[in-house]
Amino acid sequence: MSKYETIIGLEIHVQLSTKSKAFASDDVKFGGAPNTQTGVISLAHPGTLPKLNKKQLEYAIRLGLAIDSKINPKNYFDRKNYNYPDLPKGYQITQDKEPICIGGEIPIYVKGEWKKIRIHHIHIEEDAGKSIHDQNPNFSLVDLNRAGTPLLEIVTEPDLRSADEVEALMGGMRQLARYLDISDGNMQEGSLRCDVNISIRPFGQEEFGNRCEVKNLNSMKFARKAIQYEVNRQIKLTESGGEVQQQTLNFDPATGKTSTLRTKENANDYRYFPDPDLPPVVVNKEILEKQKAKLPVLPWEAFEVFSKKYQLSDDKAIQLISEKSTAEFSLNLMEKGNSNKAISNLIIQKLKPWSQENSCSISELPISENQLLDFIELIDNQLVSNSIAYERLFPLLLENPKTPVKELAERNDLIQSSDTGELEKLIDEIIAQNQGKVKAYQNGKKGLLGFFMGQLMRASKGQADPKVANKLMIEKLG
Amino acid sequence: MKIDKDLILKLEHLSKLQLTEEERKNMIGDLNNILKMVDKLNEIDTEGVEPLTYMTEAVNVFREDEIKNQLSREEALKNAPKTDGKFFQVPKVIKK
Numbered sequence: 252m253s254k255y256e257t258i259i260g261l262e263i264h265v266q267l268s269t270k271s272k273a274f275a276s277d278d279v280k281f282g283g284a285p286n287t288q289t290g291v292i293s294l295a296h297p298g299t300l301p302k303l304n305k306k307q308l309e310y311a312i313r314l315g316l317a318i319d320s321k322i323n324p325k326n327y328f329d330r331k332n333y334n335y336p337d338l339p340k341g342y343q344i345t346q347d348k349e350p351i352c353i354g355g356e357i358p359i360y361v362k363g364e365w366k367k368i369r370i371h372h373i374h375i376e377e378d379a380g381k382s383i384h385d386q387n388p389n390f391s392l393v394d395l396n397r398a399g400t401p402l403l404e405i406v407t408e409p410d411l412r413s414a415d416e417v418e419a420l421m422g423g424m425r426q427l428a429r430y431l432d433i434s435d436g437n438m439q440e441g442s443l444r445c446d447v448n449i450s451i452r453p454f455g456q457e458e459f460g461n462r463c464e465v466k467n468l469n470s471m472k473f474a475r476k477a478i479q480y481e482v483n484r485q486i487k488l489t490e491s492g493g494e495v496q497q498q499t500l501n502f503d504p505a506t507g508k509t510s511t512l513r514t515k516e517n518a519n520d521y522r523y524f525p526d527p528d529l530p531p532v533v534v535n536k537e538i539l540e541k542q543k544a545k546l547p548v549l550p551w552e553a554f555e556v557f558s559k560k561y562q563l564s565d566d567k568a569i570q571l572i573s574e575k576s577t578a579e580f581s582l583n584l585m586e587k588g589n590s591n592k593a594i595s596n597l598i599i600q601k602l603k604p605w606s607q608e609n610s611c612s613i614s615e616l617p618i619s620e621n622q623l624l625d626f627i628e629l630i631d632n633q634l635v636s637n638s639i640a641y642e643r644l645f646p647l648l649l650e651n652p653k654t655p656v657k658e659l660a661e662r663n664d665l666i667q668s669s670d671t672g673e674l675e676k677l678i679d680e681i682i683a684q685n686q687g688k689v690k691a692y693q694n695g696k697k698g699l700l701g702f703f704m705g706q707l708m709r710a711s712k713g714q715a716d717p718k719v720a721n722k723l724m725i726e727k728l729g
Numbered sequence: 730m731k732i733d734k735d736l737i738l739k740l741e742h743l744s745k746l747q748l749t750e751e752e753r754k755n756m757i758g759d760l761n762n763i764l765k766m767v768d769k770l771n772e773i774d775t776e777g778v779e780p781l782t783y784m785t786e787a788v789n790v791f792r793e794d795e796i797k798n799q800l801s802r803e804e805a806l807k808n809a810p811k812t813d814g815k816f817f818q819v820p821k822v823i824k825k
Contacts (some may be wrong), residue, residue: 269794270794270795270796271792271794271795271797274792276792276795276796276797276798276799277796277798277799278796282816284802285802285815285816286805286806286815286816286817287799287801287802287805288789288799289799289800289805290798290799291798291800294805302790302791302792303790303791303792304791304792304794305791305793305794306794308791327782332743334743334744334745336817382819383816384821387813387818388819390811390818390819390820390821391818391819391820391821392813392815392817392818392819393816393817393818393819394817394818395805395814395817440783520739520743522743525782527782527783527784530783530785530787530788530789530790531783531788532789533788533789535789559746591814621810692745706791709779713775
C-alpha cells in the first residue's frame with residue numbers, strides 16, 4: 252500500500268453534435284476528405300466575422316442545468332492567442348473570464364458506490380485543425396476540417412483519486428452527453444478527450460503537491476497508462492528527495508511514458524483579451540426555460556428509481572441506465588407493469604441484446620408495451636416456463652408482434668402443464684423403465700436426479716413446470 | 730513597462746517574427762513612443778466607467794445550425810503558399 256494519495260483533476264473536451272461549426276457554417280462531420288469542410292471564416296480570410304452557433308450555446312446550458320451549475324447570465328468570448336498552423340486566425344475563441352456554467356457536480360458510479368465530482372466550470376470554445384507530421388519528410392500537413400468545431404470544456408475540481416474514478420467520470424460524461432443529446436461521446440473519433448492533472452501527497456496531508464498536466468488523452472487505455480506512469484514517476488522523485496515541478500507533459504502511447512512539453516517558466520503566454528468580433532450573450536429566461544424543458548431523466552435519477560422504488564439490485568439498475576432509451580423504456584414499462592424483476596430480466600436479457608444486434612434503440616422494438624406486459628404475465632402466472640418464454644416464445648413474438656402473445660403460446664403448444672396428474676403419469680412411466688437407476692438413486696446416488704429430470708423434460712416436450720416437476724420427481728423416487 | 734531587448738525577443742517569439750539588430754533598435758524606440766502616447770490616456774479619470782469592449786449595443790447575435798457557404802478544396806487551398814492539392818504544407822513543427 253502506497254503512502255501517497257493520488258489527486259486528479261480533469262479538463263474534459265466534448266465535441267458537440269451540431270451540424271455546423273462553432274462560429275462558421277462549415278460542415279463538422281467526422282472523416283471528410285482533408286480541407287473539404289472549410290470556409291472563409293475558418294480560413295481566417297480578412298474581413299470575415301464569426302457568428303455563434305445557437306445550438307452550441309443551448310447545448311452548453313443544457314449540460315450545465317443537468318449537473319446543477321449556475322448559468323452565467325452574461326457571457327463574453329475571449330481570444331487565446333497562439334501562432335500555430337492548425338488555427339489560421341492566430342487565436343482560439345474561448346471563454347477565459349466568464350464561462351457559461353459555474354460550479355455543479357457529476358455523480359459517478361465507481362466500485363459499487365456513487366461519488367459526486369465537483370465541477371469548477373464549463374466553457375464554450377472551438378477546436379483547432381489537424382496537423383500531420385509523419386506523412387511527408389519535408390513538411391507538416393494541415394487539414395482544417397476540424398478547425399472551429401464546437402467544443403465544451405468541462406473543468407473538474409481535483410476530486411478524483413484513482414484511474415478507476417477517471418474512467419468512471421469519462422464513462423459518465425459520455426453517458427450524460429448521450430442522454431442530453433449534445434454529443435455522441437465517441438472517444439475513438441475524438442468527440443471526447445481529456446487532459447489529466449496529476450499530483451500526489453502523503454495520506455493525511457491537506458496541501459496538494461505540485462501538479463503535472465498530461466495533454467490530450469483520447470482513450471481510456473492511454474489515460475490509465477499515463478496516470479500510472481506519472482504517479483510512479485512522482486513518487487520515485489519525491490522518495491529520492493526531489494521535488495515535482497509543475498509542467499505540461501505529453502504522453503507517448505508507443506513507450507507508455509510521459510515527457511516534458513512545457514515547464515512553468517516557459518509556459519505559453521496566451522495574452523487573453525475579449526474578442527470584439529463577438530457581441531456578448533445574455534442568457535434570458537426564455538433560453539433557460541427552453542433547455543429546462545429538454546432535460547430528460549438523468550442517469551443517476553433513473554438509478555435511484557430502479558434501486559429505491561423498484562428494489563432492483565445495483566448491478567441491474569446500472570445495466571438499465573446504460574442508455575437513455577433503455578432507461579426510459581424500463582421506467583415506463585415498470586410504471587405500467589407489476590413485476591419489476593421480470594421486466595428488468597426481460598429488458599437486460601432479451602431487449603438490450605436485440606437493440607445491440609440491430610444497432611437501433613430499444614424504443615424501436617416492434618412489440619407493443621401491452622404485448623410485453625402480457626408476455627411477462629404468462630411467465631409470472633407460470634403458464635409458460637421462463638426458459639420456454641425466453642428461448643421460444645420471444646423469437647416467435649418478434650416475428651409475429653401483432654398476434655396476441657397468449658394466442659401465440661397456445662398455437663405453438665408452449666403453455667406448460669402444471670397439471671400434476673399428467674406429470675405423475677409420465678414420472679411413473681420413467682420410473683418403471685429405469686428400475687436399475689432408481690435403485691442406485693435410492694442407495695445414495697442422488698446425482699441421478701438430473702437424469703430423471705432430463706427424461707421427464709423430454710417426455711413432456713419441455714412443457715413441465717420445472718419447479719413442480721422437480722418436487723414431484725423427488726417424492727416419487729422416495 | 731521597460732522596453733528592452735529581452736522584451737523584443739519575447740515578442741518576436743510570440744509573433745513568430747525575426748528582426749535584424751537594426752530593426753530591434755528601431756522597435757525599442759517605436760514601442761517606447763507608443764507606450765508614452767498611450768500613457769497620456771492614464772491622465773483621464775475613469776473611476777466608475779465600465780470598460781468599452783464593444784462598439785455596438787448588440788447582444789445575442791446567433792447563427793442557426795446550418796451548413797452553408799463552404800469552399801471547395803481547390804478554393805480553400807488557392808492562397809496557400811504551399812500545398813500538395815489536398816493539404817496545406819507548412820514547415821515541420823515537430824522535429825522527429
